[in-house]
Structures are given as C-alpha cells and as structure tokens.
Amino acid sequence: MKKIMISNSKRLFNTASSLLIFCLFFILTSFKVHSHLENNLTYFECAKKSTIILTLQYSNASFIAGNTGFSEAKVSMSGGIFSCQRLSSNQGDLSINRRTGRIDQQNSDVGEYIVTYTINHKSVTANIIVLNNN
Numbered sequence: 001m002k003k004i005m006i007s008n009s010k011r012l013f014n015t016a017s018s019l020l021i022f023c024l025f026f027i028l029t030s031f032k033v034h035s036h037l038e039n040n041l042t043y044f045e046c047a048k049k050s051t052i053i054l055t056l057q058y059s060n061a062s063f064i065a066g067n068t069g070f071s072e073a074k075v076s077m078s079g080g081i082f083s084c085q086r087l088s089s090n091q092g093d094l095s096i097n098r099r100t101g102r103i104d105q106q107n108s109d110v111g112e113y114i115v116t117y118t119i120n121h122k123s124v125t126a127n128i129i130v131l132n133n134n
Contacts (some may be wrong), residue, residue, distance in 0.1 A: 038086030052077060054124045056117045058103070062129040071128070072116070073101025082130070087112040092129045094128060101129065 059116040060071040068071060073082065084094045092109020096102070101117060113128045 008018045018111075024057065028102075052120070052122065054117070054119065054122050055113070056101075056124045056126045058101075058115075058126055060105070061127065062131060063105050064131045065105070065108060066133050067105040069105050071103040071105060073115075073126075075117055077100065077119055080117050082115060082117050084113045084115045087114060087127075094130065105130075111131075 007033070028079075046047070055074075055076040058071050058075040059074070063071060082096055082098050084096050086092075088111040090109065090111045092111055094111070094113045094115070095104035095107035096115065097104075099113065103115075108130050110130050110132045115126045115128055116123050117125075122130070
C-alpha cells in the first residue's frame with residue numbers, strides 16, 4: 001500500500017479516505033497543498049495562504065477646488081491602478097494620477113467622487129469631496 005507523507009506534521013497517511021479528508025481540511029482552512037514524488041513516496045507540503053488586506057487612504061479626503069497642493073494616496077499594496085467615478089451631478093473631473101492616486105487639488109473640479117484602487121482583481125474605494133471656494 002502506498003503511503004503519503006505530510007512534511008509539516010511528519011504523519012503518514014494511506015492514499016485512501018484519510019488523505020482526502022486531510023487535504024479537504026487544509027483547503028477549507030486556507031492552506032495550499034503541493035505535492036512531489038520522491039523515492040516512491042508522495043510528499044505533500046502544506047503552507048498557509050497569505051491573506052491580503054487592501055486599504056486606501058488619502059491625506060485630504062475633502063479640499064477646496066483651486067487650492068495649490070496635492071492629496072496623496074496611501075495604499076497597503078503598491079502596483080495597482082486608480083480610477084474615479086463622479087457621484088454628484090456637477091460637470092467636471094477629478095485630476096488624478098492613475099498610477100499613484102495623487103490628486104491635483106488645483107486642477108480638480110467641484111463635486112463628489114469615488115476613487116477606486118484595483119490590484120490583482122481586488123479593489124477598495126475612498127470618497128473624495130471637492131468643495132466650492134465660495
């Protein structure tokens with residue numbers, strides 16, 4: 001009978017139901033299971049999957065239109081793309097750098113916006129309000 005060695009726990013399992021139950025446990029509890037064959041034994045390596053928590057913060061979530069300066073984006077994982085959607089009925093745009101998320105306050109129009117940061121098919125949003133200078 002072929003034996004299976006689980007390298008992290010040093011236990012041997014029959015290839016039948018005990019291995020299936022063990023692997024299902026690891027899959028359901030967020031573990032990755034990799035296998036390789038060596039000396040007629042199949043070794044399974046179990047590693048916990050990393051959990052990515054994606055966050056997005058702005059140095060100024062609300063500011064007056066026409067101000068000089070920038071509102072800087074702070075994200076928990078770099079390398080994604082920024083986009084924005086206008087929520088208010090006013091015409092205009094939010095002047096945002098799609099790679100850095102940096103908002104140019106001087107060139108942004110009055111309104112309410114949702115900025116979305118997307119990386120690895122995950123996204124997070126932040127609300128931005130550009131106020132009238134009157």
